[in-house]
Amino acid sequence: AQSVAQPEDQVNVAEGNPLTVKCTYSVSGNPYLFWYVQYPNRGLQFLLKYITGDNLVKGSYGFEAEFNKSQTSFHLKKPSALVSDSALYFCAVRDGTGTASKLTFGTGTRLQVTL
Amino acid sequence: EADIYQTPRYLVIGTGKKITLECSQTMGHDKMYWYQQDPGMELHLIHYSYGVNSTEKGDLSSESTVSRIRTEHFPLTLESARPSHTSQYLCASSESAGGKLFFGSGTQLSVL
Numbered sequence: 525a526q527s528v529a530q531p532e533d534q535v536n537v538a539e540g541n542p543l544t545v546k547c548t549y550s551v552s553g554n555p556y557l558f559w560y561v562q563y564p565n566r567g568l569q570f571l572l573k574y575i576t577g578d579n580l581v582k583g584s585y586g587f588e589a590e591f592n593k594s595q596t597s598f599h600l601k602k603p604s605a606l607v608s609d610s611a612l613y614f615c616a617v618r619d620g621t622g623t624a625s626k627l628t629f630g631t632g633t634r635l636q637v638t639l
Numbered sequence: 640e641a642d643i644y645q646t647p648r649y650l651v652i653g654t655g656k657k658i659t660l661e662c663s664q665t666m667g668h669d670k671m672y673w674y675q676q677d678p679g680m681e682l683h684l685i686h687y688s689y690g691v692n693s694t695e696k697g698d699l700s701s702e703s704t705v706s707r708i709r710t711e712h713f714p715l716t717l718e719s720a721r722p723s724h725t726s727q728y729l730c731a732s733s734e735s736a737g738g739k740l741f742f743g744s745g746t747q748l749s750v751l
Binding site: 567 | 672698737742
């Protein structure tokens with residue numbers, strides 16, 4: 525089975541500083557990777573995905589993610605953090621093939637951006 | 640903005656009650672999913688459906704059941720709620736299997 529790991533439970537960043545939320549993956553074959561964000565008392569919202577092509581994927585709200593095959597990583601990044609970016613972030617991987625595939629999520633990382 | 644709706648948003652009930660959590664989507668998606676989210680954040684897939692009259696159990700064993708009689712509707716039922724069922728339940732849909740998921744706002748269930 526495919527899986528992703530988020531090694532940090534929480535990341536703390538000052539507003540205006542760059543942020544990185546880490547994700548590593550374990551897959552057989554080509555990985556389909558996703559990032560989602562969850563704001564308080566809300567469902568998850570799609571940020572971006574990597575299927576193939578450019579290793580730098582741009583997504584919503586100024587976020588981007590870098591796919592690194594040699595390090596099996598898919599870290600989420602933003603050049604300048606905002607207090608409003610404070611939320612839970614989930615990395616996910618497509619597990620299975622064809623019509624039997626579904627998404628498997630990491631354990632989540634809480635991002636706290638302070639003034 | 641995703642067109643997927645969950646009701647109720649919050650539910651507090653006593654042990655032994657039967658409950659149904661509603662989930663509806665207006666996007667015409669064949670694939671629908673139920674995730675259970677622990678207080679510690681982790682998401683677990685408990686049920687999914689790839690179309691009408693199709694339902695499958697997910698990775699996490701659950702005492703709940705689901706049905707898919709209409710494309711747009713994917714309710715989850717607990718026949719006899721227990722305190723261990725206290726959790727947040729998130730419904731999602733996608734156009735393709737393993738593709739981008741659209742989530743509802745979730746139902747926070749508390750069983751006393």
